[in-house]
Amino acid sequence: MAQAKTTEVPYLWEGTDKTGKKLKGQMLAPGEAFVRQALRRQGINAQKVSRQSVFARAQKITEKDIALFTRQLATMLKAGVPLLQSFDIAARSHANAALQRLLGEIKSDVETGTSMNAAFRKHPQYFDGLYCNLVHAGEQAGILDSVLDRIASYMEKMLALKGQIKSAMFYPIIVMVVAFVITGGIMLFVIPAFKDLYGKAGAQLPGLTMVVLHISDLFVNDWYFILAAIAGIVIGLGQAWKNPQFRARMDAWMLRIPVFGPLIEKATVARWSRTFSSMFAAGVPMVEALDSVAGAAGNHVFMEATQKIRSQVATGSSLANSLQASGVFPNMLIQMVSIGEESGSLDSMLSKVADYYEREVDDAVAGLSSLMEPFIMVILGTLIGGIVIAMYLPIFKMGSVV
Numbered sequence: 001m002a003q004a005k006t007t008e009v010p011y012l013w014e015g016t017d018k019t020g021k022k023l024k025g026q027m028l029a030p031g032e033a034f035v036r037q038a039l040r041r042q043g044i045n046a047q048k049v050s051r052q053s054v055f056a057r058a059q060k061i062t063e064k065d066i067a068l069f070t071r072q073l074a075t076m077l078k079a080g081v082p083l084l085q086s087f088d089i090a091a092r093s094h095a096n097a098a099l100q101r102l103l104g105e106i107k108s109d110v111e112t113g114t115s116m117n118a119a120f121r122k123h124p125q126y127f128d129g130l131y132c133n134l135v136h137a138g139e140q141a142g143i144l145d146s147v148l149d150r151i152a153s154y155m156e157k158m159l160a161l162k163g164q165i166k167s168a169m170f171y172p173i174i175v176m177v178v179a180f181v182i183t184g185g186i187m188l189f190v191i192p193a194f195k196d197l198y199g200k201a202g203a204q205l206p207g208l209t210m211v212v213l214h215i216s217d218l219f220v221n222d223w224y225f226i227l228a229a230i231a232g233i234v235i236g237l238g239q240a241w242k243n244p245q246f247r248a249r250m251d252a253w254m255l256r257i258p259v260f261g262p263l264i265e266k267a268t269v270a271r272w273s274r275t276f277s278s279m280f281a282a283g284v285p286m287v288e289a290l291d292s293v294a295g296a297a298g299n300h301v302f303m304e305a306t307q308k309i310r311s312q313v314a315t316g317s318s319l320a321n322s323l324q325a326s327g328v329f330p331n332m333l334i335q336m337v338s339i340g341e342e343s344g345s346l347d348s349m350l351s352k353v354a355d356y357y358e359r360e361v362d363d364a365v366a367g368l369s370s371l372m373e374p375f376i377m378v379i380l381g382t383l384i385g386g387i388v389i390a391m392y393l394p395i396f397k398m399g400s401v402v
Helices: 032-041 063-078 083-092 097-111 116-121 129-141 144-201 207-221 223-240 244-255 260-281 286-296 300-314 319-326 331-343 346-396
Strands: 009-016 022-029 045-051
Touching (some): 009 032, 022 083, 032 045, 032 083, 063 083, 063 097, 063 144, 097 116, 129 144, 129 260, 129 286, 144 207, 144 346, 207 223, 207 346, 244 260, 260 286, 260 300, 286 300, 300 319, 331 346
Antiparallel strands (some): 009 022, 009 045
16 A cells, blocks of 8 residues: 655744854745654754645745855764755755745765855855855865855845845835825825915915916826826836946946945955955965955946956956055055065955955944934924915915915
8 A cells, every 4th residue: 555645845944053043044844843743854853833824825945055065064064964865855955935936956066076166156146256256166166065155155145235235225225105195195185275275365376376276187187197207217217227338337337426335445445355255265376266255245336346356366466466556445454454464464464355255234224323313304304394384374375365
């Protein structure tokens, strides 16, 4: 009699590792006990395990998914778990079917003799050149577990850095969108009522009131043109962003924006230093490492500068002198690189620079949040207050009108 196949269902789990760090994830398993046992084998103390709702939407593979997989793979290889078995365990720990398929394909390639970096390179949308180059260096040096641990740490720091930048940008954008929606609602539904009232009174209205009434007429009569213009601007910017020349000009312009420009520069220097440190520590040659660093810079100004630095280093120039000649990088980075080159500890110096600028980004985001709140309140107060004053100004003269 054939044995019935065990049905696996998705479970969500939360727990802590041996250092007390909080972790969470998904796993396909036949039951809760299986999940707890599997997590225990990975050194994770499961605190909460629950079956995922059948109505939960399938997720795409995100950078966070790849970072978590890399961390899991590094942990299991350090613990002595065979590579192919590590892929199986990592796949089972995620309920994301797309990620399971991806890991299954990579495992099949590795199983048939393909190197791991070559298997990763078949999926460039998930594993970029930096990731694959580091894995290749780890395979060549026989320190794959250490390199994967370094990649996971790098990705976690980059995700945290991106999150900080997004949070700094998100708040003012949302407030401005809400302000536009509220203003549009006032112009469409509130101001016309005042217009009817003042029209019946037949009085001469103040100039400020007339301006607001004309703007309201524009919203009421031509709202579709306004929406079409906004949609056109959004679509146009989206298409223009695909143009490398436009992106280069925008990247240079963003570095000059007051308040936000220094924040973007610090984040870019932190990313540049962290990437270079990770590549150099993994044993990647400097010229080859600079190729990956240029691509990971995230800003066209720094990318072009890094490409020029690479050419100068390839012809025998020192890295510190090349950085100085670029005129882009801060003096602190240049001095630390110079010390690192002289002492033979370049990766350590770059890591310290990255730590410093990541802390600078933390402080800048905190300061920006406290600075933006009163600034935005002034803008909203001026906008809404101006509309209210414009509408009630004639009422102050209503005695003479009547």
